Amino acid sequence: MRNGFYFRLALSNVRRNKLTYVPYLVATAVMSGVFLLIAGLLFSKGMTNTPSGDTARMLFAFGLVVYALFTFFFMFYINNFLIKRRKKEFGLYGILGLDKRHVGRVLVWENLFVIGGGIAAGIAIALVFGRLLFLVLMKLIHAVPGSSFSIPPVAYGLMLGLFFFVFLVTSTINVIRVHTANPIALLASEKRGEKDKKGLVPLALLGLALLCGAYYYAWTTEIPGIALGIFFPLAIVVIIATYLLFLCGSIVVLRLLRMRKSLYYRPDHFVTISGMFHRMRQNARGLATICILSTMLVVTVSGTLSLYLGREEMTRGMYPFDAQVYVPKSASQEQIVAYDEALRRIAAEHHVVLSADENKLVTKLPEGEQFRRNNFIWEDSAFVDVPMLIFYDGSFRFDVAGSEDDCLAFIQAVRDRYAESFAETPNLIVSDIYTAREEGYGFYGGLLFLGAFFAVLFLAVAVLILYFKQVTEGYEDKARFDILQQVGMDDHQVRKTINAQVLWVFFLPLAATALHMLFASKIMARMLKTFMLYDWGLVLACIGGTLVAFSALYFLIYRVTARTYYRIVRR
Amino acid sequence: MSLLQVKALGKIYNTKLGMRQCVALKNVSFEVIEGEFVAIMGASGSGKTTLLNILASLDKPTTGDVLLDGKSFSSIPDRELSEFRRKHLGFVFQDFNLLDTFSLKDNILLPLVLMQTPLSEMEARLLPVTRRLGITQLLNKYPYEVSGGEKQRAAIARAVITDPRILLADEPTGALDSKASAGLLGQFADLHGIGKTILMVTHSAMAASYASRVLFISDGALFSQLYRGDETNRTFFDRIVANLSILGGGDIA
Numbered sequence: 001m002r003n004g005f006y007f008r009l010a011l012s013n014v015r016r017n018k019l020t021y022v023p024y025l026v027a028t029a030v031m032s033g034v035f036l037l038i039a040g041l042l043f044s045k046g047m048t049n050t051p052s053g054d055t056a057r058m059l060f061a062f063g064l065v066v067y068a069l070f071t072f073f074f075m076f077y078i079n080n081f082l083i084k085r086r087k088k089e090f091g092l093y094g095i096l097g098l099d100k101r102h103v104g105r106v107l108v109w110e111n112l113f114v115i116g117g118g119i120a121a122g123i124a125i126a127l128v129f130g131r132l133l134f135l136v137l138m139k140l141i142h143a144v145p146g147s148s149f150s151i152p153p154v155a156y157g158l159m160l161g162l163f164f165f166v167f168l169v170t171s172t173i174n175v176i177r178v179h180t181a182n183p184i185a186l187l188a189s190e191k192r193g194e195k196d197k198k199g200l201v202p203l204a205l206l207g208l209a210l211l212c213g214a215y216y217y218a219w220t221t222e223i224p225g226i227a228l229g230i231f232f233p234l235a236i237v238v239i240i241a242t243y244l245l246f247l248c249g250s251i252v253v254l255r256l257l258r259m260r261k262s263l264y265y266r267p268d269h270f271v272t273i274s275g276m277f278h279r280m281r282q283n284a285r286g287l288a289t290i291c292i293l294s295t296m297l298v299v300t301v302s303g304t305l306s307l308y309l310g311r312e313e314m315t316r317g318m319y320p321f322d323a324q325v326y327v328p329k330s331a332s333q334e335q336i337v338a339y340d341e342a343l344r345r346i347a348a349e350h351h352v353v354l355s356a357d358e359n360k361l362v363t364k365l366p367e368g369e370q371f372r373r374n375n376f377i378w379e380d381s382a383f384v385d386v387p388m389l390i391f392y393d394g395s396f397r398f399d400v401a402g403s404e405d406d407c408l409a410f411i412q413a414v415r416d417r418y419a420e421s422f423a424e425t426p427n428l429i430v431s432d433i434y435t436a437r438e439e440g441y442g443f444y445g446g447l448l449f450l451g452a453f454f455a456v457l458f459l460a461v462a463v464l465i466l467y468f469k470q471v472t473e474g475y476e477d478k479a480r481f482d483i484l485q486q487v488g489m490d491d492h493q494v495r496k497t498i499n500a501q502v503l504w505v506f507f508l509p510l511a512a513t514a515l516h517m518l519f520a521s522k523i524m525a526r527m528l529k530t531f532m533l534y535d536w537g538l539v540l541a542c543i544g545g546t547l548v549a550f551s552a553l554y555f556l557i558y559r560v561t562a563r564t565y566y567r568i569v570r571r
Numbered sequence: 572m573s574l575l576q577v578k579a580l581g582k583i584y585n586t587k588l589g590m591r592q593c594v595a596l597k598n599v600s601f602e603v604i605e606g607e608f609v610a611i612m613g614a615s616g617s618g619k620t621t622l623l624n625i626l627a628s629l630d631k632p633t634t635g636d637v638l639l640d641g642k643s644f645s646s647i648p649d650r651e652l653s654e655f656r657r658k659h660l661g662f663v664f665q666d667f668n669l670l671d672t673f674s675l676k677d678n679i680l681l682p683l684v685l686m687q688t689p690l691s692e693m694e695a696r697l698l699p700v701t702r703r704l705g706i707t708q709l710l711n712k713y714p715y716e717v718s719g720g721e722k723q724r725a726a727i728a729r730a731v732i733t734d735p736r737i738l739l740a741d742e743p744t745g746a747l748d749s750k751a752s753a754g755l756l757g758q759f760a761d762l763h764g765i766g767k768t769i770l771m772v773t774h775s776a777m778a779a780s781y782a783s784r785v786l787f788i789s790d791g792a793l794f795s796q797l798y799r800g801d802e803t804n805r806t807f808f809d810r811i812v813a814n815l816s817i818l819g820g821g822d823i824a
Binding site: 160261262265266267270275276277278425476482483484485486487488491493 | 629650652653654655656657658660662664668669670671672673677678682684687690693732749793
C-alpha cells in the first residue's frame, strides 16, 4: 500500500516534470541504444566472418570501453544538473511533512522510471537501426555481409549492467543530496544572490594564458611524434582554459563594458549587457561544456573521416612497393637466388609482371649494395639478361602489375609455395599492400563508424544542455520581460534585446569551437603524419566540412529549442 | 483642473471558450485633480487591479475611456503606448518589480536610459531623488542584498525619476511589515506634499488613511468616496474603517 503511494507520486512527478524528463529519457535512450549497437556489432557473428573483422573488432572493443566511461560520466552530470534544479520542490516536501527517507524513495522510483523507460526505448532504437547500421558498417569495412545481424545476449547483458550501475550511482547521489540538505536552505536556494565575485581577473588571465600557450604549441609543434604525445595534454589544458574563460573571462569582459558609462547607458546596451551578466553567471558552465563537446565531436568526426578517406595514401606510404619478402639474415647467396627464381616462376604462372623502381626507396642504394646486387646478378645467377628485383636491407621489394584477382592469387601462391619449398627457412615473411588494404578498410572503416557513434553521444548531451538552458532561461526571462514592459520598454525593443542575448549565448560556444578547431587543425595534420597521412589539404577539408555540417545541425537544434523558449516567454 | 478623467469604464473578461462572461468593471467614472493623493479601496476581486491596469495603459477597457491632461488613451496608437507610459506615468508595484540583474542605481535609471537621457542629466536627477528617499548609500547594492522596505523605496525612486504626471501604486505596502509600511506611506505623504499626484490601490485602511480622498469600489462598481478634509490620519482612519464595515470587506491593518 505504502509502496504504491511512492510509486504513484513518482509517476505523477515524472509526468508533471515532463518538460525536463522527456529530453532526459530521450538522451538515455540514445546512449543505451548506441551502446547496445556497438556491443552488438562487436559480438555479432557476422563480424567474425569478415576478412577485416579482427581489426574492426579490436577497435570496437576499445571503443566500447571508452563509450561506457563517457556514458557514465554524462549520465552522472545530467542527473546532477536536473536534481539541483528541483531543490525547491524537495524543500517543499520537507515542509509538508514528507520524510527525507520518503522523498529519497520517491526519487529512486523516478530514476527507475526514467532510466528503465530510456533503456526500453534504447533497445527499440537498436533493434530498428541495428540491421541498417550493420549493412553500412559492412560496406565501410569492405566486407560482404556474412550471416544476418542479430544482437547477441551478451550485448544486452553489458548494456543492462552499465545502466544498472548508472542507476545505482545516481540514485545514491540523489538520496544523499536530499538527506544532507535542510528544508529552509532548500527553499531558499532558488534565490541565490548574484554578487560580483572577487578574484575573477587573475583566473580569467590564467585562462587566457593557458589558451594562448596551448594554441602556440598546437601551432608550432612540427615533429609528428611529439604532436601525438602532446595532443591529449594540450586538449586537457584547452578544456581548463575554456572553462576559466567562459566562467571568469566573460564576466570580466562584461564588467569592462559596464565601466564604460557612455557605452553602457544606452537603451539596447544597457539591457543586453546586464542580461548577459545574468546569463553568463547562470549558464557559463553549461556553455563551456557545450563548446567542449562540440570540439570533441568535430575532432573525432574529422579525424576519423580523414583517416578513412586518406587510407589509400597511408597504405601506400607504408608500402612503397606492392609487396616485400623479408629474407632472414642467415640466408646464403644461393638461397637468395633461389627465392628470386621462385618469385619469377610464380609470377609467370599467374600472368603478372614484376618490376622494381629503385627511386621508390626512401634512401638510395648505397654503393656497396649496388655492387652486391650487380655481383649477384652476373656471377651467380643464370638469368643474366633479366633485371633483378631490388634486394635491399634484407628483403625483396617489387611492384606487381596485373588484374586485382591475379595479383591476390599471386601473393597467396608466393606464401604457399615458400612455406612448402623453403621449409628450412620458416622466417620468410611476405607482406603486401593487398592484405594491408583489406585491413585498412576494417580499421579505418570501423574507426569512422565509431567516430559517428561518439558524435551521436556528444550531440545528444550537447542538445540536452542547450535545451535545459533554453527552458530555464525562458522562465526567468518571462518575469524580466513583464517588468521591462511595465517600466515602459516597448514590446519590439524587449524582443530585440532578448533576441540579441539569446543569439550571443548561442554563438559563443560555436565560435569558440571554430577557434579551437582552427588551432587544432595543424596539430591534427601533424599527428596524422604518424599514420603516414601527409595530405594536409584532405585533413583541412575534413575539418572544414565537419565544422560546417555541425554548425548547420547546431543551428537546426537551436531553432527547435528556441521555439520552446519563445513559447514560454510569450505565454 | 482635473488631471485624470475616468469616463464610464467597463471591462468584461471572456472566460475560456467564451462560455461565461466575467464583469470586472461596471461604469466606473471619477476624476483626479492635480496634486491629489487618491486611494482606491476594495476587497480582493472587486476589480481594483483591473482598474489600475487600465489606468496604467497596460490593459484596454471594453467600454469607456481614460483621459490624461485631456488626452484620450484610446487615441494613442499601440506603438506609442510604451513611450507614453514611460513619459507620463510612474509605477510602484506590490512586489517591487526590480530587476535582479541591475544594481539599485541602474534599476532607478532604467526609465531614463530607455528615454535616451544624456548621462550628465541622469546623474543630476539621481541624487535629489535618492536623497529624499534615503537610499543614496545603497545605490551600488543589488535588489537581493537589501530589505523589502529599501527595495520599495528604490521602486519609488524609479517611478518618480522621470517626473511623471501621475504616480500609480498597486498595493505598495502589500509585501512590507507595518514599520516599513509606515515609512513608505510617509514617503508618499512627502511626495504629495511637494505637489505630486498619486493614485494608490490598496486594501489596507491604514495605507488609505494617508490619502486625501478614498474611493471605495465593490463588485466592479464605484460604491462611495470619502474626503479627508482637515482631519488627522487617526480620525480619517476611523471613518474609513466605519465605511468599510458598511461595505463588508477590506482589511484594517
